[in-house]
Amino acid sequence: MIIDINFIGLIIASIMASAVPLILASCGELITERSGVLNLGVEGMMIIGAISGFALMTVTGSLIIAIFGAMLAGVLISTIFAFLTQTLITNHVATGLALTIFGIGISAMIGKNFVGIPGKEFPVLFEGFKDTIPLLGPILFGHSIVFYFAFALPFITSYFLKKTKTGLIVRAVGDSPESASNQGINVRLVRYACILYGGAMSGLAGAYLSMIYTPQWIENMTGGRGWIALALVVFSTWNPIKILIGAMIFGGLTIIQFHMQAIGVRIPVQFLTALPYIVTIIVLVVISRDSRKIRLSTPSSLGKSFYKDN
Amino acid sequence: MIKIVKRDQPSRAIFFFTPVLAIFLTLVAGGLIFFILGFKPFEALKFFFIVPIADKYGFSELLLKATPLCLIAIGLSFCFKSNNWNIGAEGQLTFGAIVSGGVALLFYEQEGFYILPIVILAGAIGGMLYASIPAILKTYFNTNEILVSLMLVYVSKLILDYLVVGPWSNPEGFNFPETRQFSDSAKLPLLFEGLRIHAGIFLALTAVVISWFVFYKTYLGFQMKVSGFSLKTAKYAGYKGKKMIILVFLISGACAGLAGVGEITGPIGQLHREISPDYGFTAIIVAFLGRLHPVGIIFASLVVAITYLGAETAQIFMQIPKYTGQVFQGMILFFLLASDYLLFFKFKFIGSKK
Amino acid sequence: MNTNLKISNVTKIYPGCVANDNVSLEFNSGKIYALLGENGAGKSTLVKILSGVIIPDEGEIYLNENNLKLNSPSDAKKNDIGMVFQHFNLFETLSVFENLIIDSDEQRESLREKIDTIMKKYNFSIDLDIPVLNLSAGQKQKVEIIRCLIRSPKVLIMDEPTSVLTEQETSELFLSLKKFSEEGILIIYITHKLKEVMQLCDEVAVMRRGKLVSVSEIKNENIESLANKMVGQNLKTIKKKKAKTSSDQLIKITNLNFTSEDPFETNLMDINFSVNRGECLGIAGISGNGQSELFQVLSGEIISEKNSIEFNKNYIGDLNPQERREYLMAFSPEDRLEQAAIPQMKIFENVALNNFKSSNFFNNGLINENKIKEHSKKIISDFNVNTENIELKSQFLSGGNLQKLIIGRELITSPDLLICFNPTWGLDVGAINYIHETLIKINQQNKSIILISTDTDELLKLSDKISVIHKGKLSKIMNAEEVTSEKLGILMGGAN
Numbered sequence A: 001m002i003i004d005i006n007f008i009g010l011i012i013a014s015i016m017a018s019a020v021p022l023i024l025a026s027c028g029e030l031i032t033e034r035s036g037v038l039n040l041g042v043e044g045m046m047i048i049g050a051i052s053g054f055a056l057m058t059v060t061g062s063l064i065i066a067i068f069g070a071m072l073a074g075v076l077i078s079t080i081f082a083f084l085t086q087t088l089i090t091n092h093v094a095t096g097l098a099l100t101i102f103g104i105g106i107s108a109m110i111g112k113n114f115v116g117i118p119g120k121e122f123p124v125l126f127e128g129f130k131d132t133i134p135l136l137g138p139i140l141f142g143h144s145i146v147f148y149f150a151f152a153l154p155f156i157t158s159y160f161l162k163k164t165k166t167g168l169i170v171r172a173v174g175d176s177p178e179s180a181s182n183q184g185i186n187v188r189l190v191r192y193a194c195i196l197y198g199g200a201m202s203g204l205a206g207a208y209l210s211m212i213y214t215p216q217w218i219e220n221m222t223g224g225r226g227w228i229a230l231a232l233v234v235f236s237t238w239n240p241i242k243i244l245i246g247a248m249i250f251g252g253l254t255i256i257q258f259h260m261q262a263i264g265v266r267i268p269v270q271f272l273t274a275l276p277y278i279v280t281i282i283v284l285v286v287i288s289r290d291s292r293k294i295r296l297s298t299p300s301s302l303g304k305s306f307y308k309d310n
Numbered sequence B: 001m002i003k004i005v006k007r008d009q010p011s012r013a014i015f016f017f018t019p020v021l022a023i024f025l026t027l028v029a030g031g032l033i034f035f036i037l038g039f040k041p042f043e044a045l046k047f048f049f050i051v052p053i054a055d056k057y058g059f060s061e062l063l064l065k066a067t068p069l070c071l072i073a074i075g076l077s078f079c080f081k082s083n084n085w086n087i088g089a090e091g092q093l094t095f096g097a098i099v100s101g102g103v104a105l106l107f108y109e110q111e112g113f114y115i116l117p118i119v120i121l122a123g124a125i126g127g128m129l130y131a132s133i134p135a136i137l138k139t140y141f142n143t144n145e146i147l148v149s150l151m152l153v154y155v156s157k158l159i160l161d162y163l164v165v166g167p168w169s170n171p172e173g174f175n176f177p178e179t180r181q182f183s184d185s186a187k188l189p190l191l192f193e194g195l196r197i198h199a200g201i202f203l204a205l206t207a208v209v210i211s212w213f214v215f216y217k218t219y220l221g222f223q224m225k226v227s228g229f230s231l232k233t234a235k236y237a238g239y240k241g242k243k244m245i246i247l248v249f250l251i252s253g254a255c256a257g258l259a260g261v262g263e264i265t266g267p268i269g270q271l272h273r274e275i276s277p278d279y280g281f282t283a284i285i286v287a288f289l290g291r292l293h294p295v296g297i298i299f300a301s302l303v304v305a306i307t308y309l310g311a312e313t314a315q316i317f318m319q320i321p322k323y324t325g326q327v328f329q330g331m332i333l334f335f336l337l338a339s340d341y342l343l344f345f346k347f348k349f350i351g352s353k354k
Numbered sequence C: 001m002n003t004n005l006k007i008s009n010v011t012k013i014y015p016g017c018v019a020n021d022n023v024s025l026e027f028n029s030g031k032i033y034a035l036l037g038e039n040g041a042g043k044s045t046l047v048k049i050l051s052g053v054i055i056p057d058e059g060e061i062y063l064n065e066n067n068l069k070l071n072s073p074s075d076a077k078k079n080d081i082g083m084v085f086q087h088f089n090l091f092e093t094l095s096v097f098e099n100l101i102i103d104s105d106e107q108r109e110s111l112r113e114k115i116d117t118i119m120k121k122y123n124f125s126i127d128l129d130i131p132v133l134n135l136s137a138g139q140k141q142k143v144e145i146i147r148c149l150i151r152s153p154k155v156l157i158m159d160e161p162t163s164v165l166t167e168q169e170t171s172e173l174f175l176s177l178k179k180f181s182e183e184g185i186l187i188i189y190i191t192h193k194l195k196e197v198m199q200l201c202d203e204v205a206v207m208r209r210g211k212l213v214s215v216s217e218i219k220n221e222n223i224e225s226l227a228n229k230m231v232g233q234n235l236k237t238i239k240k241k242k243a244k245t246s247s248d249q250l251i252k253i254t255n256l257n258f259t260s261e262d263p264f265e266t267n268l269m270d271i272n273f274s275v276n277r278g279e280c281l282g283i284a285g286i287s288g289n290g291q292s293e294l295f296q297v298l299s300g301e302i303i304s305e306k307n308s309i310e311f312n313k314n315y316i317g318d319l320n321p322q323e324r325r326e327y328l329m330a331f332s333p334e335d336r337l338e339q340a341a342i343p344q345m346k347i348f349e350n351v352a353l354n355n356f357k358s359s360n361f362f363n364n365g366l367i368n369e370n371k372i373k374e375h376s377k378k379i380i381s382d383f384n385v386n387t388e389n390i391e392l393k394s395q396f397l398s399g400g401n402l403q404k405l406i407i408g409r410e411l412i413t414s415p416d417l418l419i420c421f422n423p424t425w426g427l428d429v430g431a432i433n434y435i436h437e438t439l440i441k442i443n444q445q446n447k448s449i450i451l452i453s454t455d456t457d458e459l460l461k462l463s464d465k466i467s468v469i470h471k472g473k474l475s476k477i478m479n480a481e482e483v484t485s486e487k488l489g490i491l492m493g494g495a496n
Helices: A005-034 A042-060 A063-087 A092-114 A136-140 A145-163 A165-175 A177-182 A187-213 A225-235 A240-263 A269-289 A291-297 B012-036 B041-049 B056-081 B089-106 B115-141 B145-165 B200-217 B219-229 B231-237 B241-265 B279-289 B294-318 B324-339 C043-050 C073-078 C096-101 C108-122 C137-150 C167-182 C194-200 C223-231 C291-299 C321-326 C336-340 C347-351 C369-382 C399-411 C429-444 C456-462 C485-492
Strands: B002-006 B345-349 C004-014 C017-028 C032-037 C058-063 C066-068 C081-084 C155-159 C186-191 C203-208 C211-217 C249-258 C268-276 C280-284 C309-311 C329-332 C417-421 C448-452 C465-470
Touching: A005 A042, A005 A136, A005 A145, A005 A165, A005 A187, A005 A225, A005 A240, A042 A063, A042 A092, A042 A187, A042 A225, A063 A092, A063 A187, A063 B324, A092 B279, A092 B324, A145 A165, A145 A187, A145 A240, A165 A177, A165 A187, A165 C096, A177 A187, A187 A225, A225 A240, A225 A269, A225 B145, A240 A269, A269 A291, A269 B115, A269 B145, B012 B041, B012 B279, B012 B294, B012 B324, B041 B294, B056 B089, B056 B200, B056 B219, B056 B241, B056 B279, B056 B294, B089 B115, B089 B145, B089 B241, B089 B279, B115 B145, B115 B241, B200 B219, B200 B241, B200 B294, B219 B231, B219 B241, B231 B241, B231 C321, B231 C336, B241 B279, B279 B294, B279 B324, B294 B324, C004 C043, C017 C043, C017 C058, C017 C186, C017 C211, C032 C043, C032 C167, C032 C194, C032 C223, C043 C081, C043 C155, C043 C186, C073 C081, C081 C137, C096 C108, C096 C137, C108 C137, C137 C167, C155 C167, C167 C186, C167 C194, C167 C485, C186 C194, C194 C223, C203 C223, C211 C223, C249 C291, C249 C448, C268 C291, C268 C448, C280 C456, C280 C485, C291 C329, C291 C417, C291 C448, C321 C329, C329 C399, C336 C399, C347 C369, C347 C399, C369 C399, C399 C417, C399 C429, C417 C429, C429 C448, C429 C456, C448 C456, C456 C485, C465 C485
Parallel strands: C032 C186, C032 C203, C081 C155, C155 C186, C280 C448, C280 C465, C329 C417, C417 C448
Antiparallel strands: B002 B345, C004 C017, C004 C058, C058 C066, C203 C211, C249 C268, C249 C309
């Protein structure tokens, strides 16, 4: 059997495409967690981004408005979380759960009028180069701008955290909000910013799903990707580059599942669909066993409220 | 001038007042949302919160929905009180339903008094088995229970889906994704003619009584309280931390499993694809709204159950999307958490200086 | 240029306590000032106001006649006020250099140069590229000092700087501080240690219960006069009478090791010692050298090999704290608010944390509240806890009363051995004396004590034998009368 080398390229490209929303949401959440905030509302923020992007695209017809609108929606919804956890000092876990429940409800409510409407084609870049290089052509070219952004994001995030002053401040706040505050850093402001940024990235991840990946609105279309994104952050031990690896593994699982069904492998479809969730659990177990490493890489103040009494 | 100051001590009166405040604020915000959507707020709220329970049937439906919520929330309060974040009750409910449904199918077309207890027990065991996964992974592999229990929800729903579509589907069922009807001996008896409220409510009430007793009268309850405040203290006192984590997960899984039993052996009497409208997640809100107190949870489960009914009624009569229910649930939790601020802080009015 | 710092009528009130009551003080550069007071006297509040961490309710601060508005730590920095906190304000997982650059506006290269110059000038040597968590306490303090020096401060405030230092490090610090002072930096030195004030400072301001008691020149004072001003009464000196040494061995630790999975903890290596009945073994050391781990291993919070701990002829290394209590051991951890007691719980509930079999606090899994309450009342009266109400949440007890409650809870079972860790940390003199007297008393009743403490004076006062823990290893065990604080200092620094 001869396998077309470009076919392999296409499969890899499709794996990458399915990794995009995970990379975006995980990188956003990673920044949030690096500042010491655990936002379990990723799923909720993503689904809000998905419906906002799709709705704005349908209503305004502008893809740019839709993409930025989805990010703004993510920011707005995460503002609720930021206000509750930072200003009213609520428990991060409970607030994040509320955000997810609320987000799923609101998205379905808004989305009622958008079910069944076909999406729009999203422009891709470098379409013409696809056939120029075997194997690499389909991998490198012919993708949306969001795709390229997603694959640049882990490196940008890594550079931001390691090399910039602002990134240093984010890490410092996550390490010890008390020390940071005594050093004159406005902890609340930094954490607000990181939460809102996480919201924007989750919103973008959602918009990618509803506008580019499967251009339509389906209720609950994030299907647990927000939770997997959260797990990826743990998997990466808070290192953005490793998010890339993790997201590719999960993207691969999703794609392989389609191809196995196509080839006619006799495994119940439900088992294949369950695979990413089961693998997430296994991966978490394997990573968490090295408690020394987890302890060293987890932001020390993760999930703990900080209150400064003047 | 108004100044915010920290209270010397969290106020006990406000502890029980804030849930009421949260519900009130949710109604206000809900009215606002209805207004934005173009409905008359008061009329919409009436359809949402009053019409559904205005008659006998509605009230029975309220209890029907409140039963699983209460049962699961009671179980969750064991976990939450002792600092364990089990958020996968939905999965434990589903798995409990699968196991008990499987057992019920074994007794297909058989009758006997012994069948129902076995079916109920199977559900509890199913829930416990499923809850033991995050518990064991947490205690022995240091794995985050939030993510594991959550992932298992998706897995359980897929297992259920596989079973009702595949091996367990009704042979005479024209490929509908459902199993055969359970025999009458495997069903929880209905309490009143023509109403759907069933004996599952007694399971919930029993759980309430037992949990109250455990929380406030037993050594286990004391240990849970201590662990909830400080794991370091629990260790210093010599409590067996791992054993307790597993125990509270098992209790919580059993309760969720029993709720699953109620869903399939009650009025429906078969396994099908969607046995629970996310009761397992909503119960998290119920547990918090009820302040992890058994009596509080009873009230909270009734309040939250209305959001389910209200959403259905509002959809039928006003074409308000039924997801509004979830929106309300999310808002209740938001407002509850927000109003907790009053527990620790108070507003002080200060006369302007000079 | 001469620097003049003036604090004028500063008041800060917290619910239930006046931390600073109308305090006015004036400082001039060229001198080293001591701010002396007991724990809780208000000195930390005052310097936190100076460094912008706390905003006063009333009062003004002037630097060279300029009225300063210090609303945040950055304001203090902008006005050239530097502060080294008692609890370091460092970021453990960040590198030393990152810790230094974070509040500096300089470029990486120029800052590195500047740091090198400073380190050379004052003879500091610290690797800039390792995470702070790998540094010793003395090195961490130097990082804090460098952080201040980078900004060429006019004022440098040191809050209880020697509590984590060895004797040698302390004298090095004093040399540096004198050098800074000669260079024109105004030094304010906060402490409750009288000896240090006499050794280092030129002028001393004494605070008591939020109020400024006196300002005077050191040459007109001596240790006794300062002590009286600080405490407000004549100090009672407690002296332990030499106990009759028994040769009846109570606890023996053999080849005990502990390797932690937590990188923030210290591993214990080859611990061997024994304690006889009626003896007090003191374990000295600078905090963070394995004391907490040693305490946990002895209490059973960390389980070790069965044979590594022999207590009263039983091997108990694999038992948890509750099981060890059955053998008549008792434990008083360092952290009163997060471990030894739960502030949000009532006094009698906190008493129930020490559940031993004969207590009957819990019968057949049920709570026996009457029994617990009865017991609690006895503790409160026997151990002088200043309240009648056992339903009171323990957060309303002062540190001293809470510690009495904890010690009482542990001692009411008349254990053969009490293991305590920094039992008088943060307490006022009255409570410290009470605890010390209690510890002496139980020794006299032929009960034993293992006292892990970072307070050398306390150890010298109470111990019959002393050992020093350094990087998880114990020094040889010495008789207390052969030991001086200088000698302990050397061992605490890691020398043999």
